[in-house]
Amino acid sequence: xxxxxxxxxxxxxxxxxxxxxxxxxxxxxxxxxxxxxxxxxxxxxxxxxxxxxxxxxxxxxxxxxxxxxxxxxxxxxxxxxxxxxxxxxxxxxxxxxxxxxxxxxxxxxxxxxxxxxxxxxxxxxxxxxxxxxxxxxxxxxxxxxxxxxxxxxxxxxxxxxxxxxxxxxxxxxxxxxxxxxxxxxxxxxxxxxxxxxxxxxxxxxxxxxxxxxxxxxxxxxxxxxxxxxxxxxxxxxxxxxxxxxxxxxxxxxxxxxxxxxxxxxxxxxxxxxxxxxxxxxxxxxxxxxxxxxxxxxxxxxxxxxxxxxxxxxxxxxxxxxxxxxxxxxxxxxxxxxxxxxxxxxxxxxxxxxxxxxxxxxxxxxxxxxxxxxxxxxxxxxxxxxxxxxxxxxxxxxxxxxxxxxxxxxxxxxxxxxxxxxxxxxxxxxxxxxxxxxxxxxxxxxxxxxxxxxxxxxxxxxxxxxxxxxxxxxxxxxxxxxxxxxxxxxxxxx
Numbered sequence: 001x002x003x004x005x006x007x008x009x010x011x012x013x014x015x016x017x018x019x020x021x022x023x024x025x026x027x028x029x030x031x032x033x034x035x036x037x038x039x040x041x042x043x044x045x046x047x048x049x050x051x052x053x054x055x056x057x058x059x060x061x062x063x064x065x066x067x068x069x070x071x072x073x074x075x076x077x078x079x080x081x082x083x084x085x086x087x088x089x090x091x092x093x094x095x096x097x098x099x100x101x102x103x104x105x106x107x108x109x110x111x112x113x114x115x116x117x118x119x120x121x122x123x124x125x126x127x128x129x130x131x132x133x134x135x136x137x138x139x140x141x142x143x144x145x146x147x148x149x150x151x152x153x154x155x156x157x158x159x160x161x162x163x164x165x166x167x168x169x170x171x172x173x174x175x176x177x178x179x180x181x182x183x184x185x186x187x188x189x190x191x192x193x194x195x196x197x198x199x200x201x202x203x204x205x206x207x208x209x210x211x212x213x214x215x216x217x218x219x220x221x222x223x224x225x226x227x228x229x230x231x232x233x234x235x236x237x238x239x240x241x242x243x244x245x246x247x248x249x250x251x252x253x254x255x256x257x258x259x260x261x262x263x264x265x266x267x268x269x270x271x272x273x274x275x276x277x278x279x280x281x282x283x284x285x286x287x288x289x290x291x292x293x294x295x296x297x298x299x300x301x302x303x304x305x306x307x308x309x310x311x312x313x314x315x316x317x318x319x320x321x322x323x324x325x326x327x328x329x330x331x332x333x334x335x336x337x338x339x340x341x342x343x344x345x346x347x348x349x350x351x352x353x354x355x356x357x358x359x360x361x362x363x364x365x366x367x368x369x370x371x372x373x374x375x376x377x378x379x380x381x382x383x384x385x386x387x388x389x390x391x392x393x394x395x396x397x398x399x400x401x402x403x404x405x406x407x408x409x410x411x412x413x414x415x416x417x418x419x420x421x422x423x424x425x426x427x428x429x430x431x432x433x434x435x436x437x438x439x440x441x442x443x444x445x446x447x448x449x450x451x452x453x454x455x456x457x458x459x460x461x462x463x464x465x466x467x468x469x470x471x472x473x474x475x476x477x478x479x480x481x482x483x484x485x486x487x488x489x490x491x492x493x
Contacts (some may be wrong), residue, residue: 015040015134019153019167021143021180023047025118026310026327027173028125028137032076033335034171035132037343042165043129044155046142046174051123062233062241063121064089064220064321065114066409072328075335078128082121086114087234093219099270103219104387107406113220113321115233146170146183148305169345170306173327176293176315184302192297197317197368199228200248200289206274208238214274215240225267242275245371251289257281292317294364298357301349309334314360319371320408322363329412330356355414362416366408389429401425 018034020027023045035041047053065086073079090112091103106113129135138155144162145154153165172180185192206214213234215221221232221240228246235241254260260281264272272280295315301307310327334352341347373383393401402411404425407418 016168017042017166018169018171019044019165020171020173021146021153022172022174022178022310022312023126023129023137023139024173024175024310025122025125025324026331027171028122028129029072029076029328030171030173030309030331030334031129031135031137032078032125032132033331035129035135036076037335037338038134041129041132041135042167043135043137044141044143044153045137045139047139049126049137049139050119051126062235062243063116063118063324064233065116066321066325068322068332068412069325069328071412072332075332076128078124082116082124083114085120085236086116087236088112088218089115089220089233091219093216093221095221095223095268095270097225097267097269104384105391107403107410111406111410112218113409115220115235117236143174143179146172146180146306148183148302151305169304172306172308172312173310174312176295176311178308178312180306181297181308181312184306184308185297187302190297190299190302193295194315195294197292197294197371198247199245199371200251200291202244202251202284202287202289204242204244204275204280204283206232206240206242206271207276207279209274211238213238213240223268223271228267230268230271240274242271248289248291254284257284260284294368296361296364298353300353300356304346304349307334307349307352313356314364316360316364316367317371318367320363320367322367322408326360326363326415330360359415362419363408366404366415366419386429390425393429401428 015038017040020031020034020041020043023031023043027043027045031041031043065082070079070083073082089106090109091105094102094104096102126137129137138157140158141155143153144156145152147153148170151166151168151170153167153170154162155165156162170180172178172184174180181192184190208214215232217234217238223230228244228250230242230244232240232242254263261272261277264280275283293315294317295311295313297308297313300309300313309330311323313330314326316323316326333356334348337348337351337355341351387403390401390403394403394406402413402421402425404418404422407413407421408415411418413421
Protein backbone atom coordinates (compact mmCIF):
# COMPACT_ATOMS: atom_id res chain seq x y z
CA UNK A 1 0.00 0.00 0.00
CA UNK A 2 1.40 3.35 -1.06
CA UNK A 3 1.54 6.19 1.44
CA UNK A 4 1.47 9.81 0.30
CA UNK A 5 1.84 12.95 2.36
CA UNK A 6 0.75 16.43 1.39
CA UNK A 7 3.73 18.37 0.07
CA UNK A 8 4.25 21.92 1.30
CA UNK A 9 6.93 24.45 0.62
CA UNK A 10 8.78 26.21 3.42
CA UNK A 11 6.24 29.04 3.56
CA UNK A 12 3.42 26.56 4.18
CA UNK A 13 4.89 24.75 7.21
CA UNK A 14 1.99 25.81 9.44
CA UNK A 15 -0.73 25.28 6.83
CA UNK A 16 -3.22 22.61 7.86
CA UNK A 17 -4.36 20.02 5.35
CA UNK A 18 -8.07 19.29 4.96
CA UNK A 19 -9.55 16.34 3.08
CA UNK A 20 -13.05 17.00 1.72
CA UNK A 21 -14.77 13.74 0.83
CA UNK A 22 -17.24 14.32 -1.99
CA UNK A 23 -17.00 16.83 -4.81
CA UNK A 24 -20.72 17.50 -5.18
CA UNK A 25 -22.44 20.79 -4.45
CA UNK A 26 -21.73 21.00 -0.72
CA UNK A 27 -18.22 19.50 -0.99
CA UNK A 28 -17.19 21.98 -3.70
CA UNK A 29 -18.63 24.95 -1.84
CA UNK A 30 -16.93 23.83 1.36
CA UNK A 31 -13.61 23.53 -0.45
CA UNK A 32 -13.94 27.17 -1.59
CA UNK A 33 -14.60 28.36 1.97
CA UNK A 34 -11.67 26.39 3.37
CA UNK A 35 -9.27 27.36 0.59
CA UNK A 36 -10.11 31.02 1.24
CA UNK A 37 -8.76 30.46 4.76
CA UNK A 38 -5.44 29.33 3.31
CA UNK A 39 -5.84 25.67 4.26
CA UNK A 40 -4.40 23.07 1.91
CA UNK A 41 -7.59 21.50 0.55
CA UNK A 42 -7.87 18.18 -1.27
CA UNK A 43 -11.27 17.12 -2.58
CA UNK A 44 -11.78 13.41 -3.27
CA UNK A 45 -14.65 12.63 -5.65
CA UNK A 46 -15.52 9.07 -6.65
CA UNK A 47 -17.07 10.06 -9.99
CA UNK A 48 -15.33 11.44 -13.04
CA UNK A 49 -15.28 15.14 -13.79
CA UNK A 50 -18.80 16.07 -14.94
CA UNK A 51 -17.36 18.93 -16.98
CA UNK A 52 -15.78 16.46 -19.39
CA UNK A 53 -18.01 13.42 -18.87
CA UNK A 54 -20.27 12.43 -21.75
CA UNK A 55 -23.06 11.45 -19.42
CA UNK A 56 -23.57 12.96 -15.97
CA UNK A 57 -24.73 10.41 -13.46
CA UNK A 58 -26.80 11.16 -10.41
CA UNK A 59 -30.12 12.63 -9.49
CA UNK A 60 -31.39 15.58 -11.46
CA UNK A 61 -34.29 16.94 -9.42
CA UNK A 62 -34.28 20.63 -10.23
CA UNK A 63 -32.84 22.85 -7.56
CA UNK A 64 -34.65 25.76 -5.92
CA UNK A 65 -32.10 28.32 -4.74
CA UNK A 66 -33.31 30.64 -1.98
CA UNK A 67 -31.89 33.14 0.51
CA UNK A 68 -29.77 30.81 2.65
CA UNK A 69 -28.02 29.30 -0.35
CA UNK A 70 -27.53 32.69 -1.96
CA UNK A 71 -25.88 34.05 1.18
CA UNK A 72 -23.38 31.18 1.13
CA UNK A 73 -22.62 31.76 -2.55
CA UNK A 74 -22.28 35.49 -1.88
CA UNK A 75 -19.59 34.80 0.71
CA UNK A 76 -17.34 33.22 -1.92
CA UNK A 77 -18.23 35.73 -4.63
CA UNK A 78 -20.40 33.46 -6.79
CA UNK A 79 -23.93 34.73 -6.10
CA UNK A 80 -24.28 37.03 -9.11
CA UNK A 81 -22.89 34.45 -11.51
CA UNK A 82 -25.26 31.72 -10.31
CA UNK A 83 -28.33 33.95 -9.99
CA UNK A 84 -27.86 35.12 -13.59
CA UNK A 85 -28.39 31.50 -14.69
CA UNK A 86 -31.57 31.02 -12.67
CA UNK A 87 -35.24 31.57 -13.47
CA UNK A 88 -37.27 33.48 -10.84
CA UNK A 89 -40.36 31.69 -9.53
CA UNK A 90 -42.63 34.07 -7.63
CA UNK A 91 -45.58 31.79 -6.86
CA UNK A 92 -47.01 28.30 -6.98
CA UNK A 93 -49.34 27.71 -9.92
CA UNK A 94 -51.92 25.15 -8.86
CA UNK A 95 -53.44 22.95 -11.59
CA UNK A 96 -56.78 21.53 -10.44
CA UNK A 97 -58.27 18.35 -11.88
CA UNK A 98 -60.78 20.44 -13.83
CA UNK A 99 -57.96 22.31 -15.54
CA UNK A 100 -58.43 25.53 -13.60
CA UNK A 101 -55.20 27.28 -12.61
CA UNK A 102 -54.67 29.52 -9.58
CA UNK A 103 -51.53 31.24 -8.29
CA UNK A 104 -50.42 31.34 -4.65
CA UNK A 105 -47.58 33.86 -4.13
CA UNK A 106 -44.55 32.74 -2.13
CA UNK A 107 -44.24 36.10 -0.41
CA UNK A 108 -44.18 39.76 -1.33
CA UNK A 109 -43.78 40.97 -4.91
CA UNK A 110 -40.02 41.28 -4.44
CA UNK A 111 -39.57 37.75 -3.05
CA UNK A 112 -38.90 34.76 -5.29
CA UNK A 113 -36.96 31.52 -5.47
CA UNK A 114 -34.73 30.53 -8.38
CA UNK A 115 -34.94 27.43 -10.54
CA UNK A 116 -31.31 26.35 -11.00
CA UNK A 117 -29.69 23.66 -13.13
CA UNK A 118 -27.95 21.15 -10.85
CA UNK A 119 -25.44 20.26 -13.54
CA UNK A 120 -24.43 23.85 -14.32
CA UNK A 121 -24.15 24.74 -10.64
CA UNK A 122 -21.92 21.72 -10.01
CA UNK A 123 -19.65 22.69 -12.91
CA UNK A 124 -19.39 26.30 -11.73
CA UNK A 125 -18.50 25.28 -8.17
CA UNK A 126 -15.82 22.83 -9.32
CA UNK A 127 -14.30 25.51 -11.52
CA UNK A 128 -14.34 27.90 -8.56
CA UNK A 129 -12.45 25.37 -6.41
CA UNK A 130 -9.71 24.97 -9.00
CA UNK A 131 -9.09 28.72 -9.08
CA UNK A 132 -7.48 28.44 -5.62
CA UNK A 133 -3.81 27.45 -5.88
CA UNK A 134 -4.03 25.65 -2.52
CA UNK A 135 -7.00 23.45 -3.56
CA UNK A 136 -7.13 20.38 -5.76
CA UNK A 137 -9.94 18.07 -6.84
CA UNK A 138 -9.04 14.39 -7.25
CA UNK A 139 -11.64 12.78 -9.53
CA UNK A 140 -12.08 9.03 -9.64
CA UNK A 141 -10.89 8.65 -6.03
CA UNK A 142 -13.20 6.59 -3.82
CA UNK A 143 -12.93 6.57 -0.03
CA UNK A 144 -12.17 3.10 1.37
CA UNK A 145 -11.32 3.81 5.01
CA UNK A 146 -11.58 6.71 7.36
CA UNK A 147 -9.51 6.90 10.56
CA UNK A 148 -10.14 10.29 12.15
CA UNK A 149 -8.10 9.57 15.32
CA UNK A 150 -4.94 9.13 13.30
CA UNK A 151 -5.82 11.78 10.73
CA UNK A 152 -5.72 9.26 7.92
CA UNK A 153 -7.97 8.29 5.04
CA UNK A 154 -7.51 5.55 2.44
CA UNK A 155 -8.66 6.22 -1.10
CA UNK A 156 -8.75 4.10 -4.23
CA UNK A 157 -7.58 5.97 -7.33
CA UNK A 158 -7.60 5.42 -11.08
CA UNK A 159 -4.89 2.76 -10.95
CA UNK A 160 -6.90 0.73 -8.42
CA UNK A 161 -4.09 1.28 -5.95
CA UNK A 162 -5.09 2.10 -2.38
CA UNK A 163 -3.35 5.18 -1.01
CA UNK A 164 -3.15 6.48 2.55
CA UNK A 165 -3.48 10.24 2.87
CA UNK A 166 -2.81 12.19 6.07
CA UNK A 167 -4.80 15.28 6.97
CA UNK A 168 -5.68 17.50 9.93
CA UNK A 169 -9.42 17.48 9.28
CA UNK A 170 -11.79 15.17 7.39
CA UNK A 171 -14.93 16.84 6.05
CA UNK A 172 -17.61 14.35 5.01
CA UNK A 173 -19.71 15.77 2.17
CA UNK A 174 -20.32 12.45 0.45
CA UNK A 175 -24.10 12.42 0.39
CA UNK A 176 -26.97 10.48 1.90
CA UNK A 177 -25.07 7.18 1.72
CA UNK A 178 -21.94 8.70 3.24
CA UNK A 179 -18.91 6.45 3.73
CA UNK A 180 -17.48 8.90 6.27
CA UNK A 181 -20.68 8.68 8.32
CA UNK A 182 -20.59 4.88 8.13
CA UNK A 183 -17.20 4.94 9.87
CA UNK A 184 -18.44 7.40 12.50
CA UNK A 185 -21.40 5.12 13.25
CA UNK A 186 -18.93 2.71 14.82
CA UNK A 187 -18.02 5.30 17.43
CA UNK A 188 -19.72 5.25 20.85
CA UNK A 189 -22.76 7.51 21.35
CA UNK A 190 -23.21 8.25 17.66
CA UNK A 191 -26.96 8.24 16.91
CA UNK A 192 -28.30 7.49 13.46
CA UNK A 193 -31.70 6.94 11.89
CA UNK A 194 -32.99 6.72 8.34
CA UNK A 195 -36.41 6.52 6.78
CA UNK A 196 -37.41 5.69 3.24
CA UNK A 197 -40.74 7.35 2.55
CA UNK A 198 -43.30 5.16 0.71
CA UNK A 199 -43.26 7.49 -2.28
CA UNK A 200 -40.85 7.49 -5.19
CA UNK A 201 -40.22 10.02 -7.93
CA UNK A 202 -39.87 9.96 -11.70
CA UNK A 203 -38.74 12.76 -14.00
CA UNK A 204 -40.40 13.76 -17.26
CA UNK A 205 -39.96 16.73 -19.59
CA UNK A 206 -42.30 19.33 -21.04
CA UNK A 207 -40.53 20.50 -24.23
CA UNK A 208 -40.62 24.04 -25.59
CA UNK A 209 -43.61 25.03 -27.72
CA UNK A 210 -42.94 27.13 -30.82
CA UNK A 211 -39.56 28.10 -29.40
CA UNK A 212 -41.00 29.33 -26.10
CA UNK A 213 -42.19 27.96 -22.78
CA UNK A 214 -45.31 25.81 -22.99
CA UNK A 215 -46.52 27.25 -19.65
CA UNK A 216 -45.93 30.37 -17.60
CA UNK A 217 -42.20 30.21 -16.70
CA UNK A 218 -42.13 32.25 -13.49
CA UNK A 219 -44.05 29.72 -11.42
CA UNK A 220 -43.54 26.40 -9.72
CA UNK A 221 -46.35 24.42 -11.32
CA UNK A 222 -48.06 21.89 -9.04
CA UNK A 223 -50.69 19.25 -9.81
CA UNK A 224 -51.86 18.15 -6.29
CA UNK A 225 -53.85 14.91 -6.15
CA UNK A 226 -54.24 13.82 -2.49
CA UNK A 227 -51.86 10.82 -2.34
CA UNK A 228 -49.57 11.93 -5.15
CA UNK A 229 -48.61 15.01 -7.13
CA UNK A 230 -46.56 16.33 -10.02
CA UNK A 231 -44.46 19.49 -10.10
CA UNK A 232 -42.74 21.31 -12.97
CA UNK A 233 -39.83 23.76 -12.82
CA UNK A 234 -38.65 25.90 -15.74
CA UNK A 235 -35.27 25.43 -17.41
CA UNK A 236 -33.14 27.95 -19.29
CA UNK A 237 -33.69 26.04 -22.56
CA UNK A 238 -37.45 26.85 -22.47
CA UNK A 239 -38.39 23.37 -21.26
CA UNK A 240 -39.82 22.25 -17.91
CA UNK A 241 -38.55 19.42 -15.77
CA UNK A 242 -41.57 17.55 -14.38
CA UNK A 243 -41.27 15.32 -11.34
CA UNK A 244 -44.03 12.86 -10.52
CA UNK A 245 -44.24 11.81 -6.86
CA UNK A 246 -46.44 8.92 -5.79
CA UNK A 247 -46.38 5.63 -3.82
CA UNK A 248 -44.29 2.87 -5.31
CA UNK A 249 -47.32 0.55 -5.49
CA UNK A 250 -49.00 3.08 -7.80
CA UNK A 251 -45.94 3.14 -10.06
CA UNK A 252 -45.99 -0.66 -10.16
CA UNK A 253 -49.58 -0.68 -11.44
CA UNK A 254 -48.54 1.15 -14.61
CA UNK A 255 -47.09 -1.62 -16.74
CA UNK A 256 -47.96 -0.55 -20.29
CA UNK A 257 -48.10 2.64 -22.34
CA UNK A 258 -51.88 2.39 -22.28
CA UNK A 259 -51.85 2.23 -18.46
CA UNK A 260 -49.71 5.37 -18.33
CA UNK A 261 -51.87 7.37 -20.73
CA UNK A 262 -55.07 6.33 -18.94
CA UNK A 263 -53.54 7.28 -15.60
CA UNK A 264 -52.48 10.72 -16.82
CA UNK A 265 -55.84 11.23 -18.55
CA UNK A 266 -57.56 10.57 -15.23
CA UNK A 267 -55.32 12.62 -12.92
CA UNK A 268 -53.26 15.05 -15.04
CA UNK A 269 -55.29 15.54 -18.25
CA UNK A 270 -53.95 19.02 -19.02
CA UNK A 271 -50.33 17.76 -18.89
CA UNK A 272 -50.73 15.25 -21.74
CA UNK A 273 -50.71 17.78 -24.61
CA UNK A 274 -47.81 19.58 -22.89
CA UNK A 275 -45.62 16.47 -22.61
CA UNK A 276 -46.94 14.73 -25.73
CA UNK A 277 -48.62 11.31 -25.79
CA UNK A 278 -45.82 9.49 -27.55
CA UNK A 279 -43.08 11.12 -25.47
CA UNK A 280 -44.96 10.38 -22.25
CA UNK A 281 -45.51 6.74 -23.15
CA UNK A 282 -41.80 6.31 -23.97
CA UNK A 283 -40.12 8.42 -21.25
CA UNK A 284 -42.16 6.90 -18.44
CA UNK A 285 -40.32 3.59 -18.88
CA UNK A 286 -36.79 4.94 -19.43
CA UNK A 287 -35.89 4.73 -15.73
CA UNK A 288 -37.65 3.17 -12.74
CA UNK A 289 -39.07 5.34 -9.99
CA UNK A 290 -36.35 6.45 -7.58
CA UNK A 291 -36.55 6.26 -3.76
CA UNK A 292 -36.29 9.17 -1.33
CA UNK A 293 -34.56 8.87 2.02
CA UNK A 294 -34.49 11.00 5.13
CA UNK A 295 -31.40 10.72 7.35
CA UNK A 296 -30.78 12.07 10.83
CA UNK A 297 -27.67 11.65 12.92
CA UNK A 298 -25.97 13.10 15.97
CA UNK A 299 -23.34 14.26 16.46
CA UNK A 300 -22.09 15.92 13.29
CA UNK A 301 -18.47 15.78 14.41
CA UNK A 302 -15.87 13.54 16.00
CA UNK A 303 -13.51 15.39 18.33
CA UNK A 304 -11.53 17.93 16.30
CA UNK A 305 -10.75 15.51 13.48
CA UNK A 306 -13.92 14.96 11.45
CA UNK A 307 -17.18 16.75 10.60
CA UNK A 308 -20.23 15.91 8.46
CA UNK A 309 -22.12 18.42 6.31
CA UNK A 310 -24.94 18.41 3.78
CA UNK A 311 -26.75 15.15 3.02
CA UNK A 312 -24.04 13.19 4.84
CA UNK A 313 -25.32 14.80 8.05
CA UNK A 314 -28.99 15.35 7.23
CA UNK A 315 -30.46 14.01 3.99
CA UNK A 316 -33.99 15.36 3.63
CA UNK A 317 -36.87 14.85 1.22
CA UNK A 318 -37.15 17.62 -1.41
CA UNK A 319 -40.57 19.06 -0.58
CA UNK A 320 -39.50 22.33 1.04
CA UNK A 321 -36.78 23.05 -1.51
CA UNK A 322 -34.21 23.33 1.28
CA UNK A 323 -31.89 20.34 0.81
CA UNK A 324 -29.20 22.26 -1.07
CA UNK A 325 -29.89 25.48 0.83
CA UNK A 326 -29.50 23.76 4.20
CA UNK A 327 -26.26 22.14 3.03
CA UNK A 328 -24.93 25.48 1.77
CA UNK A 329 -25.89 27.08 5.08
CA UNK A 330 -23.87 24.35 6.86
CA UNK A 331 -20.80 25.65 5.01
CA UNK A 332 -21.64 29.27 5.84
CA UNK A 333 -22.25 28.57 9.54
CA UNK A 334 -18.99 26.61 9.76
CA UNK A 335 -17.14 29.50 8.13
CA UNK A 336 -18.71 31.97 10.59
CA UNK A 337 -17.63 29.76 13.48
CA UNK A 338 -14.10 29.58 12.13
CA UNK A 339 -14.10 33.38 12.23
CA UNK A 340 -15.44 33.38 15.77
CA UNK A 341 -12.94 30.83 17.10
CA UNK A 342 -9.97 31.94 14.98
CA UNK A 343 -9.74 28.61 13.07
CA UNK A 344 -9.58 26.56 16.29
CA UNK A 345 -11.07 23.24 15.19
CA UNK A 346 -11.35 21.93 18.76
CA UNK A 347 -13.78 24.77 19.52
CA UNK A 348 -15.43 25.08 16.13
CA UNK A 349 -16.55 21.48 15.53
CA UNK A 350 -18.48 20.94 18.80
CA UNK A 351 -20.20 24.30 18.39
CA UNK A 352 -21.13 23.45 14.82
CA UNK A 353 -22.89 20.28 16.00
CA UNK A 354 -24.61 22.16 18.82
CA UNK A 355 -25.99 24.77 16.44
CA UNK A 356 -26.83 22.73 13.37
CA UNK A 357 -28.31 19.51 14.76
CA UNK A 358 -31.60 21.08 15.99
CA UNK A 359 -31.86 23.20 12.85
CA UNK A 360 -31.23 20.40 10.36
CA UNK A 361 -33.57 18.03 12.18
CA UNK A 362 -36.22 20.76 12.13
CA UNK A 363 -36.00 21.29 8.36
CA UNK A 364 -36.13 17.52 7.86
CA UNK A 365 -39.44 17.38 9.74
CA UNK A 366 -40.76 20.45 7.93
CA UNK A 367 -39.97 18.86 4.57
CA UNK A 368 -42.05 15.82 5.48
CA UNK A 369 -44.90 18.08 6.61
CA UNK A 370 -44.75 20.16 3.44
CA UNK A 371 -45.25 17.11 1.24
CA UNK A 372 -48.65 16.53 2.83
CA UNK A 373 -49.49 20.22 2.44
CA UNK A 374 -48.41 20.41 -1.20
CA UNK A 375 -50.26 17.35 -2.43
CA UNK A 376 -53.41 17.48 -0.29
CA UNK A 377 -54.04 20.98 1.07
CA UNK A 378 -53.03 23.63 -1.46
CA UNK A 379 -56.36 23.28 -3.26
CA UNK A 380 -58.52 23.63 -0.15
CA UNK A 381 -60.37 26.84 0.66
CA UNK A 382 -59.26 26.62 4.29
CA UNK A 383 -55.60 26.52 3.23
CA UNK A 384 -56.07 29.57 0.97
CA UNK A 385 -57.96 31.37 3.74
CA UNK A 386 -55.10 30.73 6.18
CA UNK A 387 -52.53 31.96 3.64
CA UNK A 388 -54.52 35.17 3.15
CA UNK A 389 -54.68 35.73 6.91
CA UNK A 390 -50.91 35.16 7.17
CA UNK A 391 -50.21 37.64 4.38
CA UNK A 392 -52.52 40.23 5.93
CA UNK A 393 -50.95 39.90 9.39
CA UNK A 394 -47.45 40.02 7.90
CA UNK A 395 -48.37 43.17 5.96
CA UNK A 396 -49.54 45.05 9.08
CA UNK A 397 -47.00 43.52 11.51
CA UNK A 398 -43.98 42.57 9.36
CA UNK A 399 -41.54 42.11 12.24
CA UNK A 400 -43.98 40.40 14.62
CA UNK A 401 -45.81 38.00 12.35
CA UNK A 402 -43.81 36.18 9.65
CA UNK A 403 -45.28 33.25 7.66
CA UNK A 404 -43.41 29.96 8.03
CA UNK A 405 -42.47 29.81 4.35
CA UNK A 406 -41.02 33.32 4.53
CA UNK A 407 -38.95 32.47 7.61
CA UNK A 408 -37.57 29.32 6.00
CA UNK A 409 -37.06 30.55 2.45
CA UNK A 410 -36.43 34.29 2.64
CA UNK A 411 -34.48 34.70 5.88
CA UNK A 412 -31.72 33.11 7.94
CA UNK A 413 -33.87 32.66 11.02
CA UNK A 414 -32.70 29.34 12.43
CA UNK A 415 -34.87 26.48 11.25
CA UNK A 416 -35.81 25.26 14.71
CA UNK A 417 -36.63 28.81 15.84
CA UNK A 418 -38.83 29.22 12.77
CA UNK A 419 -40.75 26.09 13.79
CA UNK A 420 -41.24 27.34 17.36
CA UNK A 421 -42.41 30.72 16.10
CA UNK A 422 -44.73 29.06 13.58
CA UNK A 423 -46.43 27.02 16.32
CA UNK A 424 -46.88 30.17 18.43
CA UNK A 425 -48.34 32.08 15.47
CA UNK A 426 -50.75 29.24 14.70
CA UNK A 427 -52.02 29.36 18.29
CA UNK A 428 -52.51 33.12 18.04
CA UNK A 429 -54.42 32.78 14.75
CA UNK A 430 -56.59 29.94 16.05
CA UNK A 431 -57.44 31.82 19.23
CA UNK A 432 -58.15 34.95 17.22
CA UNK A 433 -60.43 33.05 14.84
CA UNK A 434 -62.23 31.46 17.81
CA UNK A 435 -62.70 34.86 19.47
CA UNK A 436 -64.02 36.52 16.33
CA UNK A 437 -66.20 33.53 15.55
CA UNK A 438 -67.70 33.67 19.03
CA UNK A 439 -68.14 37.44 18.78
CA UNK A 440 -69.93 37.11 15.44
CA UNK A 441 -72.20 34.36 16.79
CA UNK A 442 -73.14 36.38 19.88
CA UNK A 443 -73.64 39.56 17.86
CA UNK A 444 -75.77 37.73 15.33
CA UNK A 445 -77.95 36.24 18.04
CA UNK A 446 -78.38 39.64 19.70
CA UNK A 447 -79.30 41.35 16.42
CA UNK A 448 -81.76 38.57 15.63
CA UNK A 449 -83.50 39.01 18.97
CA UNK A 450 -83.60 42.78 18.56
CA UNK A 451 -85.12 42.46 15.11
CA UNK A 452 -88.16 40.53 16.37
CA UNK A 453 -91.28 42.71 16.74
CA UNK A 454 -92.57 40.63 19.65
CA UNK A 455 -90.43 39.82 22.63
CA UNK A 456 -92.38 37.38 24.85
CA UNK A 457 -89.81 37.46 27.62
CA UNK A 458 -89.95 41.21 28.11
CA UNK A 459 -93.06 41.00 30.30
CA UNK A 460 -91.22 38.87 32.83
CA UNK A 461 -88.88 41.76 33.55
CA UNK A 462 -91.63 44.15 34.75
CA UNK A 463 -94.78 42.57 36.24
CA UNK A 464 -96.71 45.85 36.02
CA UNK A 465 -96.55 45.57 32.22
CA UNK A 466 -98.46 42.28 32.28
CA UNK A 467 -101.80 43.99 31.87
CA UNK A 468 -100.63 45.88 28.79
CA UNK A 469 -99.18 42.68 27.37
CA UNK A 470 -102.43 40.77 27.83
CA UNK A 471 -104.37 43.71 26.46
CA UNK A 472 -102.35 43.70 23.26
CA UNK A 473 -102.25 39.95 22.78
CA UNK A 474 -105.95 39.32 23.64
CA UNK A 475 -107.32 42.34 21.75
CA UNK A 476 -109.09 43.69 24.86
CA UNK A 477 -110.78 47.16 24.98
CA UNK A 478 -108.56 50.15 25.23
CA UNK A 479 -109.56 50.94 28.81
CA UNK A 480 -108.19 47.85 30.41
CA UNK A 481 -109.49 48.68 33.94
CA UNK A 482 -113.05 49.04 32.75
CA UNK A 483 -112.75 45.81 30.86
CA UNK A 484 -111.54 43.95 33.91
CA UNK A 485 -114.44 45.35 36.00
CA UNK A 486 -116.94 44.14 33.43
CA UNK A 487 -115.64 40.56 33.29
CA UNK A 488 -117.42 39.33 36.51
CA UNK A 489 -120.76 40.78 35.31
CA UNK A 490 -120.42 39.05 31.99
CA UNK A 491 -119.69 35.75 33.69
CA UNK A 492 -122.66 36.08 36.09
CA UNK A 493 -125.01 36.63 33.22
